[in-house]
Amino acid sequence: MSCPICTKPTDPSYRPFCSRRCADLDLAKWLTGSYAIPSEDPEDADEALDAMREAVDAQKERPH
Template sequence: MACPICGKPADEKYRPFCSRRCADVDLARWLRGDYRIPGEPVSESEKED
């Protein structure tokens, strides 16, 4: 199985990643919101609920 970040072979310790660095890169992408599903904009009245 290849690392989804860099393509190197995955390491059992960091599976599915090859290293701690690639796992941290993936975590940073999640925290920034890079892995979001596009949807309809939320109106201001819905945000208040």
């Protein structure tokens, strides 16, 4: 297995990374949001709540 950051062979002490440096670089990517999954959810909590209410209301209106 190779390091996902630099592709060098892994070190058992830092697996799956080759070094503390690569492990820290990976952690930094997580903490800064570089690995975030894109979302289509509204940014605003009120918008999200309104969207959820609309979806529930639309489901209630459908004939069964």
